[in-house]
Amino acid sequence: MATEVKVPQLGESITEATVGEWLKQVGDPVEQDEPIASLETDKVSVDVPSPVAGVLEAQVAAVGDTVEVGALLAKVGAGEGTATVADEPRPAGDEAKDGGPDATTENSDVIDQDKADEQALSSDLTLSPAVRRAVLEHGVDPSKITGTGKDGRITKDDVLAAAKAKDAAPEPAAKAAAASGGQASAPTSIKVAGERREERVKMTRxxxxxxxxxxxxxxxxxxxxxxxxxxxxxxxxxxxxxxxxxxxxxxxxxxxxxxxxxxxxxxxxxxxxxxxxxxxxxxxxxxxxxxxxxxxxxxxxxxxxxxxxxxxxxxxxxxxxxxxxxxxxxxxxxxxxxxxxxxxxxxxxxxxxxxxxxxxxxxxxxxxxxxxxxxxxxxxxxxxxxxxxxxxxxxxxxxxxxxxxxxxxxxxxxxxxxxxxxxxxxx
Known part of the structure; x- marks a missing residue:
């Protein structure tokens, strides 16, 4: 039977907090008293430890959710079992069962994007939500990025640097076209220097x-x-x-x-x-x-x-x-x-x-x-x-x-x- 992990007392007059980061993902083994999540209060971040050793079976709240003191936060099982979590990713092969396109008919661009998504999702153990979003957005492989953050964690700056290096490398098709003197069949996409970007990030508590x-x-x-x-x-x-x-x-x-x-x-x-x-x-x-x-x-x-x-x-x-x-x-x-x-x-x-x-x-x-x-x-x-x-x-x-x-x-x-x-x- 799974052990419930509830939001602990956070201090006098503090009744709620925001889930800042999941330090353990569903299916990860956890030790007793090992932090599994970080909660943000009005003043400090509080780590929530696991009361028992086992496997994280469920995350009841998502990053950014507001949770009250005493509310159910997660479930830890005594051993390996079926992990459940809200908005769980669909297993591989569901598209084929639902009549969707088979993997063999996908074009290479989609396959590459799927691989990047899978790599990003598989790195949940070390990626914060902001970093994970940057990985998916830029399509980089987090396993090939050397983290400069605390305990070797990958930061958003690391992802942006990797994406910049990737963009700087000339594409083979472009080099081949230049060598052959051939003309492109479609208008060339010109990247404007000094491209401006906006990023909207929710304020921490x-x-x-x-x-x-x-x-x-x-x-x-x-x-x-x-x-x-x-x-x-x-x-x-x-x-x-x-x-x-x-x-x-x-x-x-x-x-x-x-x-x-x-x-x-x-x-x-x-x-x-x-x-x-x-x-x-x-x-x-x-x-x-x-x-x-x-x-x-x-x-x-x-x-x-x-x-x-x-x-x-x-x-x-x-x-x-x-x-x-x-x-x-x-x-x-x-x-x-x-x-x-x-x-x-x-x-x-x-x-x-x-x-x-x-x-x-x-x-x-x-x-x-x-x-x-x-x-x-x-x-x-x-x-x-x-x-x-x-x-x-x-x-x-x-x-x-x-x-x-x-x-x-x-x-x-x-x-x-x-x-x-x-x-x-x-x-």
Whole structure:
């Protein structure tokens, strides 16, 4: 008897998800606790493991379907058996039984297309829906493509590269006609250079949620951004001087983010409104600092939370950030990792951004934007010197935070970074 696999609990207040990808196909053997499907929620992707070892007998939902918590997702049998799935491909030979054209009468073009389709369908184990669609569209053989994705998986770019290489090869008929000087019996199809294409792809649930929340922030909050710049010489010198000792003692690299988190914690003590939120007609102040750190993940931006960051050491902050970054790339972040947060730090500098106006993450009231470090000429004691400078941007909800408070908060951060001793003596 087959074992039912149901949609697991996905987190507080989350009642449904979207089937993002089937990691196992009907007929594939599965081990106990081995992921068979990936579900997309509003914030993260969740793998659904098989409760037993056996063979995947049925996929009850298709990729892109919305499924509720507790709904039947798949069936796993104890051994080999008859596999069933909605919209299952028809077995070979059905056309002949139904009076359709026999394979021996098919022309070579149709046969080649059928072979390409069969090859694409047989590669379901490693092809995502988007890649499978590209394989069918371009008629390439996925078994001859070397995947550059995670675990050697074939990506859409790999398929497009293979199709481009295929199109670039001159066809034998064309070469023969050119050699013989013969004339074509039909008009030649001319491929226009710079051919334009369009592709329509449904937004992932994560991207839909990001779009909704960002627009909600713009529609609800009175957004304003203030800027400052900071001389990073002192931080860079301290990091260069102690990074080897730090790594040896704590087993983690000393980065810039821990300095910024500590500086935010220090500045928030002087300007508590930056670490507060509006709830109905009340202002809720926090005596703790939970910092949401924007991290780039394969399917979009996620913001895991460093809890009680104001009580953490440099090493604890760096360890938390490294762990979140690794799990974001692997797609293993959980809902609990991103719940809450009282303030956000976004580092666009890692992508080369010089300046930006970040958008707050509701119900938070402020977000600090970091940018790339760039050597610039500045005046120091009446002389022009070259310094490693970084622009800082603080976007805030003007309904709660006044301009004076926003500027003061950013100045406190600037002072702490230009003189890191302040972080140690709480000044």
């Amino acid at each position: 994560l991207r839909q949620t990001i779009a909704k929340r960002l627009k909600e922030a713009q529609d609800t909050a009175a957004l304003l951004t203030t800027f400052n710049d900071v001389d990073m010489s002192a931080v860079m010198e301290a990091r260069s001087k102690y990074k080897d000792h730090f790594a040896k003692k704590h087993g983690i690299r000393l980065g810039f983010m821990s300095f910024f988190v500590k500086a935010v914690a220090l500045a928030a003590k002087d300007v508590p409104a930056v670490n507060a939120r509006i709830e109905d007609d009340e202002i809720v102040y926090h005596d703790y600092l939970d910092v949401s750190v924007a991290v780039s993940a394969p399917k979009g931006l996620v913001v895991p939370v460093i809890r009680s960051a104001d009580q953490m050491s440099f090493a604890e902050i760096e360890q938390s950030i490294a762990d979140y970054g690794k799990r974001a790339k692997e797609g293993t972040l959980g809902m609990e990792d991103m719940a809450g947060g009282t303030f956000t730090i976004s580092n666009g500098g890692v992508f080369g951004s010089l300046l930006s106006t970040p958008i707050i993450n509701p119900p938070q009231s402020a977000v600090l934007g970091m940018h790339r470090i760039e050597e610039r000429p500045i005046a120091v004691n009446g002389e022009v010197v070259i310094k490693p400078m970084m622009y800082l941007a603080l976007s805030y909800d003007h309904r709660l935070i006044d301009g004076r408070e926003a500027v003061t908060f950013l100045v406190r951060i600037k002072e702490a970074l230009e003189d890191p001793t302040r972080l140690l003596i709480d000044l």
